[in-house]
Amino acid sequence: xxxxxxxxxxxxxxxxxxxxxxxxxxxxxxxxxxxxxxxxxxxxxxxxxxxxxxxxxxxxxxxxxxxxxxxxxxxxxxxxxxxxxxxxxxxxxxxxxxxxxxxxxxxxxxxxxxxxxxxxxxxxxxxxxxxxxxxxxxxxxxxxxxxxxxxxxxxxxxxxxxxxxxxxxxxxxxxxxxxxxxxxxxxx
Numbered sequence: 001x002x003x004x005x006x007x008x009x010x011x012x013x014x015x016x017x018x019x020x021x022x023x024x025x026x027x028x029x030x031x032x033x034x035x036x037x038x039x040x041x042x043x044x045x046x047x048x049x050x051x052x053x054x055x056x057x058x059x060x061x062x063x064x065x066x067x068x069x070x071x072x073x074x075x076x077x078x079x080x081x082x083x084x085x086x087x088x089x090x091x092x093x094x095x096x097x098x099x100x101x102x103x104x105x106x107x108x109x110x111x112x113x114x115x116x117x118x119x120x121x122x123x124x125x126x127x128x129x130x131x132x133x134x135x136x137x138x139x140x141x142x143x144x145x146x147x148x149x150x151x152x153x154x155x156x157x158x159x160x161x162x163x164x165x166x167x168x169x170x171x172x173x174x175x176x177x178x179x180x181x182x183x184x185x186x187x188x
Contacts, residue, residue, distance in 0.1 A: 015038070063098065070088070076135055078127075078186045090171075093157070096157045156169075
């Protein structure tokens with residue numbers, strides 16, 4: 001008799017969906033392709049997530065939750081936080097591709113994901129407290145500073161790959177550029 005493990009199936013669907021959505025976006029991805037990659041029935045997409053769109057949103061929530069868990073912001077070490085984000089993006093480029101698709105396909109027709117809003121509020125509050133204590137620059141507001149640090153961490157992922165290749169900057173130099181830029185921006 002087979003043992004049912006709904007959490008394992010959900011995890012498999014989320015992982016498969018990340019790969020499929022990163023490659024093809026929401027519109028270009030079929031629920032049956034996600035299910036096949038996950039080794040599940042297509043019906044489980046609908047059972048667990050309600051729709052392909054619900055799964056798309058759940059993937060963003062999952063990315064957000066895992067990022068917060070694995071790479072919590074450290075206001076006293078924003079350069080280190082930025083480097084960890086950069087390294088995570090380098091190790092998992094499908095996450096950046098998924099986020100780009102998400103912005104293209106869902107940005108105008110949604111209220112915003114609560115998981116993202118909660119994560120940002122926590123980051124902003126931590127940076128604001130560090131600014132008030134004088135440990136982090138207050139030249140920018142806490143929200144602007146968090147967004148600037150996250151943008152710098154992704155600066156090598158946002159231009160087309162041929163632009164990055166033409167720059168001729170090594171992996172080590174990219175990492176150091178992220179660290180130095182954030183150090184410059186956040187020093188009190």
